[in-house]
Amino acid sequence: MTKRTKGTNQTKRVWPWAVGTVAAVAVAGVAGTGIWVQQELGELDHGASFSMAQPGDLLIEPASAEPVDRAALKEALRAQAANPELGTLHVRVSDAQGTVFEQNANEPLQPASATKLLTAAAALYTLEPDATIKTQVVREGDALTIKAAGDVWLSPKLIDDLAHATGPASAVYVDTSAWPEDTFMQGWDPEDVDGGFVAPLEPVMIHGGRLNGEVDGDVPRSHTPALDVAQALADRVGASTVAVGRAPAEAEVVAEVESPPLMERLRWMMKDSDNVMAEAIGREVARARGGMSPQATLDTLTEHGFDVSGVTLIDSSGLSRDDLIPPRLLDDVLLRATSPSTGELRDLLSTLAVAGGDGTLVDRYGDLSGKGWVRAKTGTLTGTSALVGTVTSKVGNVYTFAMISNDSDILTARARLDEIASTLREY
Missing domain, CATH: 3.40.710.10 (DD-peptidase/beta-lactamase superfamily)
Known part of the structure; x- marks a missing residue:
């Protein structure tokens, strides 16, 4: 078989798709494999x-x-x-x-x-069909907390938008309590994270937890995707403390971004x-149903x-x-x-x-x-x-x-x- 370097056959995404219209977009690999x-x-x-x-x-x-x-x-x-x-x-x-x-x-x-x-x-x-997921950032004093709500489609540009709206801070926390389910499901292989097929299921990620700036494809994924988001925001606002933590109940919402629409x-x-997107959408359904x-x-x-x-x-x-x-x-x-x-x-x-x-x-x-x-x-x-x-x-x-x-x-x-x-x- 012909060999290639993993990750080189990526393409930019074009939207929207439509029934009866064939979009010539190539993707590398097949998600959901071992x-x-x-x-x-x-x-x-x-x-x-x-x-x-x-x-x-x-x-x-x-x-x-x-x-x-x-x-x-x-x-x-x-x-x-x-x-x-x-x-x-x-x-x-x-x-x-x-x-x-x-x-x-x-x-x-x-x-x-x-x-x-x-x-x-x-x-x-x-x-x-047009439902979106809102990711909010709240401030209490000099600390920011990201209220993760299930958006695994975040991009560096959206992190830039959050940083611009929040301004400087000394600490950034991320609240991952929105998903009470397990972060790793029965029947999964831990090696599938490095294999690029899934990431630990945390309710906020940049490009589905993909590493090295990759947008799509089966490339290695992060073992700490939510903390990666917090670190990315901390880097932009000058914060030295990064950790997981609950959002204060009465804290002021200072920034908000939205996912793409459901369709x-x-x-x-x-x-x-x-796989990461499928798990996120499954949990979105669960949250809507209670x-x-x-x-x-x-x-x-x-x-x-x-x-x-x-x-x-x-x-x-x-x-x-x-x-x-x-x-x-x-x-x-x-x-x-x-x-x-x-x-x-x-x-x-x-x-x-x-x-x-x-x-x-x-x-x-x-x-x-x-x-x-x-x-x-x-x-x-x-x-x-x-x-x-x-x-x-x-x-x-x-x-x-x-x-x-x-x-x-x-x-x-x-x-x-x-x-x-x-x-x-x-x-």
Whole structure:
């Protein structure tokens, strides 16, 4: 395989994303992998990203689509799903008429970052699309305290803004009490911090805790992200004391900055499969509901009629090896999003990566017919490959699919899953 220096394939972010528009943005690596995957895949040189014309409207009324030989499609899918290169494969494919094909769809498997689909759906049900997170700084005497509220999207420019508004101080504290959940979740590998896949979950970070000024990608992350924010502000205001501490109850608010709006954050989180962002959004949902993450995600989905039986959620990102999700639930979420009659969860579609176009699918699909038409959330851990999304066929049928492969080679399973999704494009 071609080697490259880690972190050199980064690109500047362009907003907004839109359904039906392919943004040619390359990203390095795939978030949500373990250290082995980082070593084996993290140094691939993806080259220039693919650019294509707008493929058209994803959502087509079922009545306008041509009839399909469902028996032939089912047989084609059955044959592909039986490929031993897919290891243990559980899958469901649906359209407006119902289930097209399924294989152990009610049985859960390790989903990896396909878990983020549930987190995003819960966020859309719970929060406003333009919701932001406010980070305030309060002053008591000559000391400043940052009231961390969950914004892991802070930038050095926003720290500059805070410093300009606050003026000089002798001490800077950061209050991290907004997140009562654990800072490191069951089933995570501590090496994943240095591997660039996650940081200790503290409710304020600069660029998701990435080190060395990196904006995105799987680059090493800080072990003390909240203190890093406090130190950055201290450096700007001349403070010599930096520590974690509770904000005084009646202290004056002297500065405030806001995160990007929810939809921008969701697209960033989903397309690039960023684990820190997913955990932050999961906890944002929990704070809005008055509960704890990730249980708040399951409670939200249950309240909106989804069957969450068989699900085990340890985190909101899918990085935990103890997460378990049946494909049936993931496909149900996509069916709700693609329904032409409700518009419910429609915004979820714009967060999905486009095959051969952007996000974690930018370097996949080659000459497959699904290129530019498949929109999906990927999932990758050692031995796990998942693909959950939607595709409009050549004759106008809209399919949703949820495929999880465990106990398989990553690159091989990815190729087989992409072939299955492209088969749907043909019908």
